[in-house]
Amino acid sequence: MARPRAIPTTADAARLEADQPHSEVVRFDASRTLPLDSGQTLSPVQIAYQTYGALNADRSNAILLCHALTADQHAANPHPVTDKPGWWDLMVGPGLPIDTNRYFVICSNVIGGCMGSTGPASTNPATGRTYGLDFPVVTIRDMVRAQNMLIEHLGIETLFSVIGGSMGGMQVLEWTASFPDKVFSAVPIACAAKHSAQNIAFHEVGRQAVMADPEWLEGRYATEGKIPRKGLSVARMAAHVTYLSEAALQRKFGRELQERDQRTFTFDADFQVESYLRHQGSSFVERFDANSYLYITRAMDYFDLAVDYGSLPKAFADTRTRFCLVSFTSDWLFPTSGARDIVHALNAAAANVSFVEIKSDKGHDAFLLDEPEFFATVRGFLEGCARARGLP
């Protein structure tokens, strides 16, 4: 659990999290290295994680949550840097769909992240300096390998469920392919088995925005005491537009002006949507590492389960995992068609699969928001799996 601490919301505070997070950590030394898809090996490896609820006696009630691109292990507790509620505060807790009275919930920061798991913002023990671009490029499979090290460390042989949205959903799919016998049930949400050309294109825009900032310093900004704030802010703004639907932007902002009656005929943030985006950008840079943004977007771009396993049905061959796929009607970043491709592959593998397309106008971000039908779907699926698993 997070040690409670009140700290100012600053990038400095965020930076401290990379090595010494307000989370449980497990450190693996040279006796337990992490082999990477690139052929490189990462060592030492630190994994920062949060847990909620209690592990039962036969260790059969553990749920692993996999977080999205800019999230972290703080799924259901106040964030140690921003002090905001956890990103899945509505989903995870006592009596909530992922019920911590019933399940033992684990959420770890991904490798490549910046909230305590080893990543480009961590100190490289070989040099005593921040890794920066000396950190190896990692993949979704590498993230899952690291999570498996954590799960083994916790003494858990089989996860009752692995659940996540967006990049978290990619990890869920990778878990079922990499460790099929360790995943009793899986809930991949608002994701796809590969990153599309459009997805890659938007990520590349964000990376170029970061790299265009002279304070990025070829990735060495941390050792020089700089932060590429403007570039990372632009990257976040561009990405944020893709997380919302056109309808959601229209409903929230439309063409409403920001605290003024008339257009100013300047480049000020006349429109509310401009002001909102600028805030999204500037607040993001206070909590997130720019290099982590590069590494994690790259991991998503590289994700292509069919290529890694020969074909999508092969990725799921002989799976005994129970799947529940979820998509949202207005999610144009990870549209329903991508979920259907997975369902077809699972059907070809004769898997146990259910699939729900949730009607929502909230876009990709719907999986983080108050969507009662979505909550009911996850709750119901887990209850069915719990019965099958013999959980009380």
Add this chain to the structure above:
Amino acid sequence: MARPRAIPTTADAARLEADQPHSEVVRFDASRTLPLDSGQTLSPVQIAYQTYGALNADRSNAILLCHALTADQHAANPHPVTDKPGWWDLMVGPGLPIDTNRYFVICSNVIGGCMGSTGPASTNPATGRTYGLDFPVVTIRDMVRAQNMLIEHLGIETLFSVIGGSMGGMQVLEWTASFPDKVFSAVPIACAAKHSAQNIAFHEVGRQAVMADPEWLEGRYATEGKIPRKGLSVARMAAHVTYLSEAALQRKFGRELQERDQRTFTFDADFQVESYLRHQGSSFVERFDANSYLYITRAMDYFDLAVDYGSLPKAFADTRTRFCLVSFTSDWLFPTSGARDIVHALNAAAANVSFVEIKSDKGHDAFLLDEPEFFATVRGFLEGCARARGLP
């Protein structure tokens, strides 16, 4: 017509175009100022334009083409900076849908542009320096007012047609509202009567990318001999993704790697789509002015015909113009719903309107590409109007 010239493709060459373009120009001195929506007045005003074909004796065969955000007056001749074909080379010419054997075609650079019409890249005669941010913020209506000055200068009382896509379509709509008696027919393509919250959001990302570049220098880069290349390049990349459909990106690039067999596990442009976008960004900055990008995106964001005229039907009240609206099925930036809103308003105004939704997977850019059904639509509509107008 453009004076033919072979010059190297450089930003320097582009910069020269702002004051001394390779186009016909008309200069209006203090006796003919341009009143702006902001309340300011622009003077002197220079308008750079190209013409194709010949004006007939009774001056009844003139078609005004209105260009989109990053285009210019070079619709159907090689571009003087890039030497590439005109942006509507497929549409405008002898025997083509906009047939220069039959019609006298005019295309002028918009006010705020950088290819010879007065804009932020022009020299401010009051200071002898480039305007930069001293240039007043202009609107779509201001652009149309300037075009009207050109049309009057050319001695044309009524335009046979006004035609344009995207921002060009906004100008077409504005022409029919501002000067209803001067527009015999109008073809607004891939546009809307207002810029949506999502449209504004993407533009704001682009503006912030430009302004984040330290070489932007608060807009004074030209007088300091700098160019905010990286910022403008990122802005262009972000915008370019929105001009294509997901299907078009998938068909053109998919997840194909760029001149390599394997992922490099670096931040190089591994994927073709990354390489393509980087090229789009870097080539754009060689021909376009960063401040013009700010001004023209702002003009689009401010566009809202219903607000300007009280309501959308009022904007078209008593119109006698013949309308042909065109949208494209895969255009998610200006979707068909926006065209339908215009059609409904025109119906409420009892206007003569036809509307075609073209099936295409090419996204917003479809109006610039080889789309036979689209070409046939424009050709057929103009032929019908020519008969009604008594043109041979």
